[in-house]
Amino acid sequence: MYDRLKRVLFAMDAEDAHTWVLRGARMVQPWRALWRQAFAVRDPRLAQKVGGVSFSTPLGLAAGADKNAEAVDFWFALGFGFVEVGAITARPSAGNPKPRAFRLIEDRALINRMGLNNDGAERIAQRLRQLKQRSIGPIGANLAKTHDPQILGDAAIEDFVQSFRWVAPHTDYIALNVSCPNTAEGKTFEDPEAFATLLAAIQQEKARMGLGTPIWVKLSPPQASSHLDIDGRLGEIVDLGRAGGIAGWIASNTAPDRAGLSSDPTLVASIGRGGLSGRPLTQRSTALVRYLYRRGEGKLPIIGVGGIFDADDAYEKILAGASLLQMYTGLVYEGPFVIKRIHRGLLRLIERDRWGHLSQAVGYRAM
């Protein structure tokens, strides 16, 4: 069924196609009860409480697909167990010049350099407040620093804190996006010292506001499955995160490099810079999940994201240590029924392996 729609969408520029999908999603949202009947999978073996929040199913929508929280009802109606909106920044931003999203069809991948385009924390917080009043499901907010190379040092921290102040009261969790590859100034907060300062500032603000909002941290993928923490910085970040009271890790963001691609190198070169997502990330993000699970001795939960296209990909991440999952690129290539297929497939796999509940499989193959 998706094949026809996909042909139409794939004939357009990747961002235009996404804009059309969002527009359509907003139009059909009022019939969400009908959609839910077609798409939702409900089974107690998939329901979990993670980081203090209840999730009816483990697969969520990854950040970047609904930056402005415009179609949240629609995503839940498609069967996602949770939705992460954003990235949200303190100031509204138009992002990088277009075109800025590209498909690598042969690799089942996307490259994007959106550059944190969003309506800004204040406006998005209003939408989130209304959504929260209706309790439609767990909603996370992905926060990043406003895309402006002039905002550095203390101002960068204050920028994050400002977004937190607006958004955190209206979300079920916050994801600190310290790994966006698409800013001119680079990923300044994946430096351990800067990360520790940021985390302390956010935790202080959270305490001042009297909030219990769980803080998750989203990391970059490793260069390759075999290249984890070569310089020791990742290990330091992991220890700092644990000591700093985070709820868990999101592994991973897109990759700035072009490792493992089969697409024509001229095509890849013509696209230019941007974050790579989809199939080329499957193994790399799973390797990071496994590393985080081992390093943290399974004590902090992990959201596994990167190159999930089917239930086997999803299950690999669960066995590596992920309690929850997210997807974006797989949805573009496979269409909306993939969510149901993955949830049903996970049920089949836990039955095959004789787990009574999905959570029992978490980290089984991590050590």
Ligand SMILES: Cc1cc2nc3c(=O)[nH]c(=O)nc-3n(C[C@H](O)[C@H](O)[C@H](O)COP(=O)(O)O)c2cc1C
């Ligand atoms: C077009 C696009 C925009 C994205 N924007 C964000 C973002 O704003 N914040 C973020 O943390 N991740 C962002 N991501 C990364 C995804 O959330 C996800 O971590 C990554 O794409 C790997 O998952 P996937 O292979 O299922 O797409 C974006 C990804 C894509 C494709």
